[in-house]
Every structure is written in structure tokens, then in C-alpha cells.
Amino acid sequence: MAEPVRTRRIIVAISGASGAVYGARLLQVLRGLPGIETHLVVSDAGWRNLQHELGMERPAAQALAHQVHDVNNVGAAIASGSFQCHAMVVAPCSMRTLAAIAHGLADNLLTRAADVMLKERRRLVLMVRETPLHLAHLRNMVAVTEMGGIVCPPLPAFYLRPQTVDDLVNHSVARVLDLIDVEHQLAPRWQGLEPNAP
Numbered sequence: 714m715a716e717p718v719r720t721r722r723i724i725v726a727i728s729g730a731s732g733a734v735y736g737a738r739l740l741q742v743l744r745g746l747p748g749i750e751t752h753l754v755v756s757d758a759g760w761r762n763l764q765h766e767l768g769m770e771r772p773a774a775q776a777l778a779h780q781v782h783d784v785n786n787v788g789a790a791i792a793s794g795s796f797q798c799h800a801m802v803v804a805p806c807s808m809r810t811l812a813a814i815a816h817g818l819a820d821n822l823l824t825r826a827a828d829v830m831l832k833e834r835r836r837l838v839l840m841v842r843e844t845p846l847h848l849a850h851l852r853n854m855v856a857v858t859e860m861g862g863i864v865c866p867p868l869p870a871f872y873l874r875p876q877t878v879d880d881l882v883n884h885s886v887a888r889v890l891d892l893i894d895v896e897h898q899l900a901p902r903w904q905g906l907e908p909n910a911p
């Protein structure tokens with residue numbers, strides 16, 4: 714008899730930085746994988762950007778997750794360390810949300826859940842997006858890194874010769890899936906150059 718698949722809970726948070734597509738794509742991929750239960754929390758600005766950048770209304774985004782939590786509901790399950798979660802990804806992560814996490818503000822459910830991940834020493838990945846960066850942005854990234862979080866900006870890579878925006882998005886999301894130990898076939902992997910390649 715096949716072993717039952719252990720369910721891993723993953724929190725996907727979408728804040729109001731540009732790049733709502735990263736959160737949406739992450740949810741789409743996780744939805745298709747066995748043994749994963751997704752918990753979605755979206756900031757008010759995140760909802761605006763889902764609509765603005767993707768034309769995605771709330772019901773469509775909510776349908777991608779197993780459970781959806783109101784960002785103002787600090788009493789939700791994911792606000793407690795006793796609720797076991799495998800990992801949390803903030804995709805994308807605004808500079809406001811980064812600052813709140815870096816300073817332990819826990820001022821809404823998104824930042825509280827991130828705070829819990831850090832205090833429980835669980836995997837937290839922030840797909841931060843802003844450019845250029847000022848000193849406070851950089852210091853906040855250092856602070857989160859010192860606390861054990863992973864700062865993973867969705868920077869495009871060109872060594873796999875992307876042909877479409879989808880290729881670029883998938884590459885960044887694939888790197889995040891690697892970071893949270895989720896197996897996937899989302900994007901090609903570097904196989905190395907021939908020894909004499911130019």
C-alpha cells in the first residue's frame with residue numbers, strides 16, 4: 714500500500730509591491746502539487762495590485778488557495794506558532810511590509826505570520842521588490858537576514874535564454890520553490906556549459 718502523503722502547510726502572502734504575478738503563479742503551482750495546503754493572506758495594497766496588474770478580482774485569487782485569511786484577522790490560525798507551517802513566502806514583498814517584518818511590528822496578519830515564522834525558526838522567503846534601494850531598505854533586508862529570513866528579490870536571469878515574461882516569472886518562482894524544499898518541474902535548470910563554449 715502506498716504511504717499517505719504528509720501535508721505541508723505553506724503561507725503565501727501578497728503585499729502591495731509590483732509583481733502580484735509572482736504570488737499568483739506560486740499559488741497556481743502549489744495548487745497542482747500533492748501534499749501541500751496553501752494559506753493565502755493579501756494586504757489591502759496587494760489586492761489593489763492583483764486587480765491592477767493582472768485584472769484578477771478577489772474570488773479568482775481566493776480560488777487558488779486552500780484557505781484564505783483576512784489581513785486584519787490577527788486571530789487567524791496562522792497568527793500562532795502552535796499552528797504548524799512548513800514555510801511562508803511573501804510574493805511580492807513591499808518595502809513597507811519588509812520594514813514591518815524587520816522591526817517585528819506584527820501590525821497585521823501578514824506581518825504577524827512572518828513574525829511567527831521567524832520566532833519559530835521556520836523558513837521565511839521575501840520576494841522584495843523596489844528599485845533603486847535606499848539605506849533603510851538595505852538595512853531592513855540585513856535585519857531580516859540576521860533573523861534567519863531569506864531575502865530573494867525576483868531578479869530576472871538571462872542565462873537560460875528566456876523567451877517570454879512567463880519564462881522570467883517561472884524562473885523566479887522556481888528558485889523560491891527550491892528554497893522552501895518543494896519539488897517542481899516549473900523551469901529548466903542550468904546544465905552547465907560545454908568546456909570549450911565561448
Ligand SMILES: Cc1cc2nc3c(=O)[nH]c(=O)nc-3n(C[C@H](O)[C@H](O)[C@H](O)COP(=O)(O)O)c2cc1C
Nearest residue numbers: 728729730731756757758759807808809810842843
Ligand atoms: C501600482 C503600484 C505599484 C507599487 N509598487 C511597489 C513596489 O514595487 N515596491 C514597494 O515597496 N511598494 C510599491 N508600491 C507601494 C505600496 O503598495 C505601498 O507602500 C503600500 O502601502 C504597501 O502596503 P503593504 O505592505 O501593506 O502591502 C506600489 C503601489 C502601487 C499602487
